Amino acid sequence: MAFLSYLINGMGLGSVYAIIALGYTMVYGIAKMLNFAHGDVIMIGAYTAFYCLTVFKFSTFTSILIAVLLCTVLGILIERFAYKPLRKASSLSVLITAIGVSYFLQNLAQILFGTNPKVFPELMRNSTFSLFDGQLTLSYKTLLTIIVCILIMILLTIFVNKTKTGKAMRACSQDKEAAQLMGINVDNTISITFALGSGLAAIAAVLLCMTYSTFTPTLGSMPGIKAFTAAVFGGIGSIPGAFVGGLLLGIIETLTKAYLSTQLSDAIVFMVLIIVLLIRPTGLLGKKVHEKV
Amino acid sequence: MKKTIRKIFDKKHISRTISYLVVIAGFVIIQLLMNTIGIKSLFRSLLVPTCCYIVVALALNLVVGVSGELSLGHSGFMAVGAFTGIIISGLLEPYLAINWLRLLIAMFVGGIMAGIVGLFISVPVLKLQGDYLAIVTLAFCQIIKSLLNNVYLGVDINGLHFSFVENRISLAQGGRMLLSGPMGAIAITRLATFTAGFLLILFTLLIIYNLTYSRFGRSIMAARDNRIAAESVGIHIRNTKMLAFVISAILAGMAGALFGLNYSTLQPAKFDFNLSILILVYVVLGGLGNMTGTIISTMILYALPELLRGLQDYRMLIYSIILILIMLVTNNQTLKEKTENLITKIKSRFLKKGSVAHD
Amino acid sequence: MTKLVQYPSGAYVLERDADRTPVLETYHLGIDFGGLSAVNNFNIIVGPTEISGLIGPNGAGKTTVFNLLTKVYQPSKGTILVNGHDTSKMSTVDVNKAGVARTFQNIRLFENMSVVDNVKVAMHNSMHYNPLTAIFRTPKYYKEEKRIHQKALELLDIFNMSDLAETEAGSLPYGAQRKLEIVRALATKPSLLLLDEPAAGMNPNETKELMETIRGIRDKFNIAIILIEHDMSLVMNICEGIAVLNYGRIIAKGTPKDIQNNPVVIEAYLGKPEQED
Numbered sequence: 001m002a003f004l005s006y007l008i009n010g011m012g013l014g015s016v017y018a019i020i021a022l023g024y025t026m027v028y029g030i031a032k033m034l035n036f037a038h039g040d041v042i043m044i045g046a047y048t049a050f051y052c053l054t055v056f057k058f059s060t061f062t063s064i065l066i067a068v069l070l071c072t073v074l075g076i077l078i079e080r081f082a083y084k085p086l087r088k089a090s091s092l093s094v095l096i097t098a099i100g101v102s103y104f105l106q107n108l109a110q111i112l113f114g115t116n117p118k119v120f121p122e123l124m125r126n127s128t129f130s131l132f133d134g135q136l137t138l139s140y141k142t143l144l145t146i147i148v149c150i151l152i153m154i155l156l157t158i159f160v161n162k163t164k165t166g167k168a169m170r171a172c173s174q175d176k177e178a179a180q181l182m183g184i185n186v187d188n189t190i191s192i193t194f195a196l197g198s199g200l201a202a203i204a205a206v207l208l209c210m211t212y213s214t215f216t217p218t219l220g221s222m223p224g225i226k227a228f229t230a231a232v233f234g235g236i237g238s239i240p241g242a243f244v245g246g247l248l249l250g251i252i253e254t255l256t257k258a259y260l261s262t263q264l265s266d267a268i269v270f271m272v273l274i275i276v277l278l279i280r281p282t283g284l285l286g287k288k289v290h291e292k293v
Numbered sequence: 294m295k296k297t298i299r300k301i302f303d304k305k306h307i308s309r310t311i312s313y314l315v316v317i318a319g320f321v322i323i324q325l326l327m328n329t330i331g332i333k334s335l336f337r338s339l340l341v342p343t344c345c346y347i348v349v350a351l352a353l354n355l356v357v358g359v360s361g362e363l364s365l366g367h368s369g370f371m372a373v374g375a376f377t378g379i380i381i382s383g384l385l386e387p388y389l390a391i392n393w394l395r396l397l398i399a400m401f402v403g404g405i406m407a408g409i410v411g412l413f414i415s416v417p418v419l420k421l422q423g424d425y426l427a428i429v430t431l432a433f434c435q436i437i438k439s440l441l442n443n444v445y446l447g448v449d450i451n452g453l454h455f456s457f458v459e460n461r462i463s464l465a466q467g468g469r470m471l472l473s474g475p476m477g478a479i480a481i482t483r484l485a486t487f488t489a490g491f492l493l494i495l496f497t498l499l500i501i502y503n504l505t506y507s508r509f510g511r512s513i514m515a516a517r518d519n520r521i522a523a524e525s526v527g528i529h530i531r532n533t534k535m536l537a538f539v540i541s542a543i544l545a546g547m548a549g550a551l552f553g554l555n556y557s558t559l560q561p562a563k564f565d566f567n568l569s570i571l572i573l574v575y576v577v578l579g580g581l582g583n584m585t586g587t588i589i590s591t592m593i594l595y596a597l598p599e600l601l602r603g604l605q606d607y608r609m610l611i612y613s614i615i616l617i618l619i620m621l622v623t624n625n626q627t628l629k630e631k632t633e634n635l636i637t638k639i640k641s642r643f644l645k646k647g648s649v650a651h652d
Numbered sequence: 653m654t655k656l657v658q659y660p661s662g663a664y665v666l667e668r669d670a671d672r673t674p675v676l677e678t679y680h681l682g683i684d685f686g687g688l689s690a691v692n693n694f695n696i697i698v699g700p701t702e703i704s705g706l707i708g709p710n711g712a713g714k715t716t717v718f719n720l721l722t723k724v725y726q727p728s729k730g731t732i733l734v735n736g737h738d739t740s741k742m743s744t745v746d747v748n749k750a751g752v753a754r755t756f757q758n759i760r761l762f763e764n765m766s767v768v769d770n771v772k773v774a775m776h777n778s779m780h781y782n783p784l785t786a787i788f789r790t791p792k793y794y795k796e797e798k799r800i801h802q803k804a805l806e807l808l809d810i811f812n813m814s815d816l817a818e819t820e821a822g823s824l825p826y827g828a829q830r831k832l833e834i835v836r837a838l839a840t841k842p843s844l845l846l847l848d849e850p851a852a853g854m855n856p857n858e859t860k861e862l863m864e865t866i867r868g869i870r871d872k873f874n875i876a877i878i879l880i881e882h883d884m885s886l887v888m889n890i891c892e893g894i895a896v897l898n899y900g901r902i903i904a905k906g907t908p909k910d911i912q913n914n915p916v917v918i919e920a921y922l923g924k925p926e927q928e929d
Contacts (some may be wrong), residue, residue, distance in 0.1 A: 034424040082617055089624035091423040092363050096577055099570060100616035107610040221566075228428065261458055267439035270432035277425055278417050500787050507786035507793065508772070508779045508800075515762050515773040522760035525722060526774035526840050527748035536783055 001135040006258045007251060012142035014250020015149030016211070019204040020227035021234070021242035022156065023197030029173040029237030030193045033091065036098035037078060039224020040105035041198045045071045045205030046120070046215050047113055053121050060123050067202040075198025076191050084187070102221075109217035117216045120209035145207050152200065153243050160239060169193055173237060222266070226253070229273040235286025244284060309502045312585045316498065319592070320491045339596050341555040344490025345371075347591045348497045348548035350575040351584055352541040355501050357573070358582030359510070360537035361517030362422075365569045366414070366430035369437035370542045371549035372564035373410050374403035376441060378550025379478045379559065383471050384448060386482060396484040400493070400550040407546020408539050410437070415538045419531045434569060441561035446472040477560035478553070485555035493551060494588070497544050501584060504540065513537050574612050578619060656907065659697065664906075666892055669699025673736045675751070675844045675876040676721070681730035682900075683720055690716050691900040694730070698893070700843065703870055703877045705887040707911075708897035709920070714880045715757055717897070718846050722754055723747045735843060749777060753842035755833040757849050757880075763822030767813065767832055770821050771804040774839035804839065810872070811835050811865070827858050831865070838873065845869065847879040851886055859883060863890050888912065896920075 020042060027035045045067045052063035082101050086094050128139045160166035168189045171179040180186050208223060209215055226249060234245025252272060256265045276283065323340065326332050349371055356364045378399035389395050414433045418426055445460045446453065449468025456462050460474060472478055504510050512533045515523040520530060553559050575594055579586030598608040622632050655667040665674065674697045681694040691713045698704055706714050719725045721732060723744045732739045734750045742750065753774075762770050779800055785793050808814040811831055816824065821832060830850060837845055850866070851859045863886055870877055881887050887894065888908045896904040896917050904910070904917045911917055 034428065082621070085621050085625040085628060088626075089620075092357070092361065093620050093624045095363055095424055095427055096573065097617055097620040099573070100613050100620065103570060103609060103613035104617065107607075107613060111606060111610060225428075225431070229432075232425070232428075261443075263443055263458060264439060267436045270436050273432050274417060274429055277421055277429060281421065281425065503787045503789055504783065507783075507797075508776050508781070509783055509786055511765070511769055511773045512776050514765065518762045518764060519760045521724060521744075522756065522762065523773070524724075524744040525748060525754050525756075525760075526836060527745050527777045528773065529745050540783075 001132065002258075005136055005138065006254050008138055008146075009142055010251035010254030011247055012145045012250070013211070013254055014230075014247035015145045016204055016207045016246075017223065017227045017230045017250050018149050018243045018246025019152060019200050019207070020223060021231040021246045022152070022239065023201050024228050024231040025234070025236055025238065025242040026169070026193050026197050028231070030169060031079075031083065031190055033083065033094045034098060034228065035083075035194075035197070036095065036224075037082075037101035037105060038197065038201060039220030039222075039227075040102050040109075041071050041074055041078075041201045041220070042205045042208065042224065043109060043215070043217060043220035044074055044105060045202030046209050046219055047109060047118075048202070049206050049209070050118055050120055050215075053123075064203070064206055067205065068199045071202035071205075072195045072199040075194040075201075078198075079191055079194040084190075106217050106221070113217060115216060117214040119214050120212075122213075123206075123210055141210055145211070148203065148207065149243070149246075152203070153239070156196075156239055165189070165192060226269055229269060229276075232273060232283055233276050235283025238283070238285045241283055241285035306506075308583070308585060309498075309506075312498050312502070312588065313495070315585055315588055316491070316494050320487075323487070335599075336596075339599055340487040341485045341490050342552060343592060343596050344487065344494055345548040345552040345555070346572065346575065346595050347588050348490075348493050348551075349545045350572050350579070350587045350591045351494075351497050351501060352544035352548070353572050354576045354579070354582065354584060354587050355504075355537055355541045355544075357576055358580075359501075359505060359517070360513050360534055362419075362534060362538075363427040363573075364430045364538070364541070365427050365566065365573070366434035366437075367541070367545050367572055368564040368566065368568035369430075369434035370407040370411060370545035371552065371568070372437055372441055372561060374400075374407040374546025374549025375553030375559060375564070376472060376478065376561070377406040377546070378403035379481055379553045380446065380471050382482065382484060382554055383469065383478075392484050393486075393489070396486075396489055396551070396554060399484070399554060400489075400547045403550030403553075404543040404547035407549065408543035411539045411542025411546075412535070414542075415535045419534050419538065431566060431569070434564075434566060438561050438564060441472075441477075441564075442475045444472050445474055446470070475560065475562065477558065477563075479558045481554060481557050481559065483555060483557060485551050489551060493547060497548075498584060500540065500544065504537075509533070509536055571612075574616050577616060663697040664893075665697060665699040666702050669701055672700050674698055674733075675700045675702075675735055676878075677731075677733040677736075678721075679731045679733075681717075681720060681732060682728055683716065683725055684728045689728075689900055691720065691897075694720075694897075694900075694902060696895055696902070696905070698844070698876050698878060700876055701870060701874060702892050703866065703879070703890055704893040704895070705891035706878055706880045706895050706897060707882075707884075707887055712897040713900040714897055715848055716900075718754060718848055718880065721747070721846060722752055748840055748842075751841075751843035752846065753837035753840045753844070754846035755830070755837055755848055755850065757852070759829050759833055761821045761829055761832060761836070763820070765821055766818050767821050767824070768801070768804050768808065768817040770832060770836050771807060771839045772800055774836045775800050775804060778841065807835055807839055826853055830854070830862075834865070834869070838869065843875050845875055845877045847877060847881075849880055849882065851881055851883045859886055862886070866890055 020038070023038045024035060027033065048070045049063045049067040052058045052066050053060070058066070078101055082097055083094065086097060124140055124144070128137050130137050160169060168179065168184045169192070171182065171184055172186055172189045176186050208219070227246065230245035230249040231242050232245070233249060234241025234243065249269065249272065253265055253269050256268045260268065349367055353364065353367050356362055381402045382395050382399040385395050385398065418429050418433070421429055443458045445456045445462055447462045447464045447468055447470045448454070449465040451465055454462045454464065464470070512523065512528045513536070515528055516530045516533045524530060575591040576587055578594065579588070579590035594612065622628050656664040657667045657670045658664055676696065676698040678694055678696055682692045683690050694717060706717060708714055716725065720727050723739065723742055734747065734752055737750055739747055739750065762773060765773070779796050781792050781796050805814050805817060808817055813828065813831065813835065816828065821829065824832060834847065834850065851862055854862060866877060866879070867890055869875070891908060894906065894908055894911045895902050896911060898920045903920055904914045
């Protein structure tokens with residue numbers, strides 16, 4: 001029974017990773033770049049929601065909405081000012097720029113909000129419920145996280161497959177030039193992708209803060225890297241891949257903490273990344289691409 | 294004789310000559326200052342770390358600038374070098390009283406250990422390219438830090454004692470702990486000197502330049518500039534890149550050993566991802582592949598904010614903005630042209646003023 | 653005119669190559685990209701001193717053949733023998749060491765390096781000193797560097813490019829860049845040279861010069877050359893054997909004369925009947 005509870009808690013954590021991983025995977029799919037600053041967008045989302053809830057005393061729903069909107073705008077701005085001018089540059093330059101953006105956001109937050117951890121207000125009474133005669137105790141938070149994640153996955157899959165914008169996104173991720181010739185506005189489509197990913201980051205931020213309750217300006221970096229691991233694990237560019245990768249990674253991390261060592265859990269998660277990249281660099285659900293010579 | 298002198302100053306080697314001159318001039322000036330008017334102890338305490346950062350930045354430039362692969366794991370190699378160096382120096386202390394020799398051995402072994410780790414890591418890392426490669430070096434750096442955080446090592450009359458994750462070491466009378474998990478190393482005998490740092494920089498420049506102007510340097514750059522063409526003329530990309538990577542790791546390890554032996558206590562947490570980024574900033578600002586630039590940018594960016602304490606809080610913010618701007622200006626054609634125009638405008642205005650003043 | 657004779661296998665080669673191992677043999681060579689076959693059942697035999705042409709309409713799979721021969725792509729099926737050695741387990745680097753060198757359709761020089769360094773890069777494998785020698789600059793380093801510099805200059809001299817030795821490769825005019833790519837390929841001492849559209853973007857005079865150059869290379873270095881080319885006058889003039897590729901398959905093989913008179917080729921490739929003779 002203990003195992004089952006770890007498994008479900010792992011799925012809860014994994015759901016958060018999956019939502020963050022979506023941001024990486026969509027951006028990588030379309031712009032072919034690792035958006036290193038994605039984790040820090042999460043952090044900005046967390047602070048926004050925090051100040052909305054505590055200082056401005058907005059309702060939970062309004063606060064989350066504002067956080068989502070702000071992150072969406074932030075994502076578009078980052079893309080417009082830092083990444084768009086580098087569309088034709090080498091991946092090395094783009095990655096260094098992304099690291100620069102990540103550091104800019106982190107240090108800006110440190111100056112604006114201070115380095116002391118903030119305590120995130122309780123959005124739900126930390127109520128738990130028991131199953132199997134009290135042998136299995138689960139919290140509503142974990143359940144909510146998993147449900148939110150599944151909902152997002154379903155909505156996103158429908159969006160990408162059924163709507164015009166979603167189809168434009170898929171076209172751009174396969175061949176930008178061809179998409180442009182078909183009358184798709186590539187720049188706008190990339191902006192929309194960043195906007196979507198960043199908006200989701202805000203939701204992930206709230207879920208993360210509900211789980212960990214305290215946060216600092218470096219909130220996003222670890223989950224960011226882990227979510228990237230999840231995205232690679234599932235196959236970068238693939239939306240179901242992000243979901244599968246996120247869940248698996250969350251489960252692996254939780255089980256490692258429970259049965260092996262808390263201190264080494266990060267090391268083990270990174271080992272997973274390395275092994276996956278070596279054995280199957282295209283991930284579980286990714287496709288192989290040929291380089292044109 | 295004439296021929297050698299001409300060779301030192303010809304177009305191809307001038308950048309190398311300038312690098313050496315900058316380093317030697319810097320050393321001489323600081324030595325003069327120390328021996329005449331004297332310098333503040335704060336400044337003095339920055340000398341060795343500055344040397345170490347210069348060496349690591351040069352080593353990283355060999356990988357990022359010359360070999361064209363982004364490594365985010367160099368703080369990991371520094372950590373390996375630092376703690377190996379501390380252990381070696383600690384073990385040798387009772388037997389070898391000559392400090393500089395102990396430092397030399399510690400740096401040598403630290404470099405070799407980092408090189409071995411680098412070799413071990415480079416096998417999987419160099420199977421990958423681009424962003425994946427970068428993220429895996431980052432992953433390895435985190436793994437190294439995690440492992441070091443869990444290592445306990447003590448020495449007493451019975452020999453070495455090792456334990457992992459939990460400290461289960463009980464030492465005999467007179468025994469010392471060399472590493473204690475997250476606490477790192479404590480009561481280190483400080484061996485590092487500015488002269489050692491200076492010599493290490495010269496050694497690093499020697500290795501990097503000699504490697505660059507050899508058949509290996511040519512293949513490393515060929516592999517960077519056009520992978521497929523390089524393969525088509527028989528250059529083994531992975532071996533070539535591995536050479537640059539391992540040499541870079543060795544140099545970072547040596548710098549790490551010097552760095553570690555400059556403090557009386559040192560925690561593994563010091564060598565986190567932020568340190569890798571900081572060094573990357575020095576490299577990018579100095580210019581990819583430009584060694585003199587790297588030396589100057591490290592001196593300015595590391596030492597300056599330390600001296601101007603007020604800037605401390607804003608340091609990383611300013612660095613990140615500079616980092617983004619430099620990448621944008623050097624990689625975007627329109628921005629590049631605009632900046633160049635601006636510079637020529639400023640230059641011409643400045644020159645005009647100068648000539649007017651002359652009249 | 654050169655005479656063709658038959659190998660025991662039944663394939664035709666030039667008379668002068670008849671008693672030597674072919675430099676290249678391919679059997680049933682093919683590759684699929686995601687289920688679509690780009691090249692299929694590609695069989696050729698090239699003698700050690702033959703200049704042969706690979707022609708066909710755009711998208712016929714010509715460059716893909718070169719990429720297969722140099723192992724940039726791994727074949728889905730079939731065998732490639734270079735000088736009689738099976739290359740199935742070889743990488744691009746190994747194939748080069750086995751004697752195949754190439755140029756690229758879209759020029760791939762090391763643009764930031766000087767012309768002579770471009771050539772020296774290709775001589776990497778004929779230099780013999782290790783990294784420690786390089787770092788600590790023993791006499792061997794100086795001896796080897798001097799030797800290879802001399803050799804690179806000699807090679808450039810053959811192509812009248814030694815004046816440009818210290819010029820940055822990327823700043824050379826287009827024609828010189830194409831020529832440098834050939835020099836670089838030759839610096840690896842190949843027994844088979846693959847030229848991917850060497851005349852692309854050249855004016856008629858340059859093409860004529862190139863024709864002489866290619867013939868000169870074969871005569872001086874005594875090697876085989878396969879070229880992909882759209883300039884029919886060039887192909888018909890210098891090639892001794894021609895293979896025509898369409899939709900990834902060889903539709904005709906033979907001497908220039910055979911190809912010119914082959915109705916299948918005319919229909920599939922040359923199109924109009926008022927083709928030059």
